[in-house]
Amino acid sequence: MPTKTVATINSTGRQAASFIRAASAVGWHVKAQIRSQDGLVAEELADLPNVEFIEGDLAGPERSRLLAGLFANVKIAFVNTTHWGDEVAIGRACADAAKKAGVVHYIYSSMPDHSTFGNGWRALPMWATKFATENYVRQVGIPATFVYTGIYNNNFTSLPYPLFQMELQDDGSFVWQAPFHPDDPLPWLDAEHDVGPALLQIFKMGPNHWKGQRVTLAFERLTPLQCCARFARGVGRPVRYVHAEIDIKVTIPSGYREQLEILQETLGEKRAPYFPDLEYPREGRSIWEGYRGIEEYAREVFPIEEYANGVRWMEEPGAQPPSDVDPVEVEVSGPASRVGSRPITPSGINSPLRFSGAFHPRSHPEGLDDDFFVGST
Numbered sequence: 001m002p003t004k005t006v007a008t009i010n011s012t013g014r015q016a017a018s019f020i021r022a023a024s025a026v027g028w029h030v031k032a033q034i035r036s037q038d039g040l041v042a043e044e045l046a047d048l049p050n051v052e053f054i055e056g057d058l059a060g061p062e063r064s065r066l067l068a069g070l071f072a073n074v075k076i077a078f079v080n081t082t083h084w085g086d087e088v089a090i091g092r093a094c095a096d097a098a099k100k101a102g103v104v105h106y107i108y109s110s111m112p113d114h115s116t117f118g119n120g121w122r123a124l125p126m127w128a129t130k131f132a133t134e135n136y137v138r139q140v141g142i143p144a145t146f147v148y149t150g151i152y153n154n155n156f157t158s159l160p161y162p163l164f165q166m167e168l169q170d171d172g173s174f175v176w177q178a179p180f181h182p183d184d185p186l187p188w189l190d191a192e193h194d195v196g197p198a199l200l201q202i203f204k205m206g207p208n209h210w211k212g213q214r215v216t217l218a219f220e221r222l223t224p225l226q227c228c229a230r231f232a233r234g235v236g237r238p239v240r241y242v243h244a245e246i247d248i249k250v251t252i253p254s255g256y257r258e259q260l261e262i263l264q265e266t267l268g269e270k271r272a273p274y275f276p277d278l279e280y281p282r283e284g285r286s287i288w289e290g291y292r293g294i295e296e297y298a299r300e301v302f303p304i305e306e307y308a309n310g311v312r313w314m315e316e317p318g319a320q321p322p323s324d325v326d327p328v329e330v331e332v333s334g335p336a337s338r339v340g341s342r343p344i345t346p347s348g349i350n351s352p353l354r355f356s357g358a359f360h361p362r363s364h365p366e367g368l369d370d371d372f373f374v375g376s377t
Helices: 014-025 040-046 063-071 087-101 125-140 191-205 224-235 254-269 282-287 294-300 302-308 334-338
Strands: 005-008 029-034 051-055 076-079 105-110 144-149 166-168 174-178 186-189 214-217 220-222 239-243
Touching: 005 014, 014 029, 014 040, 014 076, 014 191, 029 040, 029 063, 040 051, 051 063, 063 087, 076 087, 087 105, 087 125, 105 125, 105 191, 125 144, 125 254, 144 191, 174 224, 186 191, 186 224, 191 214, 191 282, 214 282, 220 224, 224 239, 224 294, 224 302, 294 302
Parallel strands: 005 029, 005 076, 029 051, 076 105, 105 144, 144 214, 174 239
Antiparallel strands: 166 174, 186 220
16 A cells, blocks of 8 residues: 555646656655646656546636645645746645645745845746745745755757757757856756655655755756756767857747746846855755766757657767857867767667667657746746
């Protein structure tokens, strides 16, 4: 029999799905709220043992009923609210329902509100709603832990999504253009691989250890230049960083456009830390030592996700490092400058799963939705 029952919401998102895989693997029963059973991630989770779907939209009139059923006979919960619907209202309803049901350890995925630190920093809208929800959870008094996740390695894609496009060049190299200063450190994690085991360990250690604390789930502290150098070593091709404004090439929701504009100002122009006053990566590594870094991600996973997205650059030989590199904007130095023309995969590959012996979920399924965006939470 499963030793624990845990509730999750928005269960097809990267964070919750990662946790569900880990919880199911150790025999826990998962009550997983999802908006719909359609989609690749829902199909995958449905095949896991001990996973029970609670289907319905928390933005709709059935919210109270859904949450009452979700938290019934549950003592622990992981909640990561999203931008679908009124996030603060949904977050408050989740906390209220969990407390009423007697949940004894509630982990909420939060983010900072930069405006609270002064310095003329503006709040990023999609983060500020999470911070407001965190404050409400604290007011309710439910035993809670707040995890702050760094930038997903999984955000990188050669598709034209803003901020984290790893744009393929004619010479076979990649370019990442973003507003982050080349020398400012950023927090990184592989959401698919690392969120689940880390949350599992936090739950196992219990609320007495983690009650009220903020835990930074970021396993590498890398500047954009360092990130590109490691990515280059992993992918086997030169990767250049261009410090410039966010390039928006596709239609995006208005709320996400505002998020990007303020991110560019607060984190880019004003160089505010991504996580003010939070320590990383030592804390995350002390919880979960088996993290997957950006170099390993680029080598083992990025080609799989790209293949699943319909691109085939990995079937071509890698590129020679370009000779006209601006050293201020670009770093391909040390070992990264020697990656040369090593092919990343065997020719004639017919299945993306042959890139690695390990199973990996299919890539960016939310990309099929009209309101999809690549974000850090």
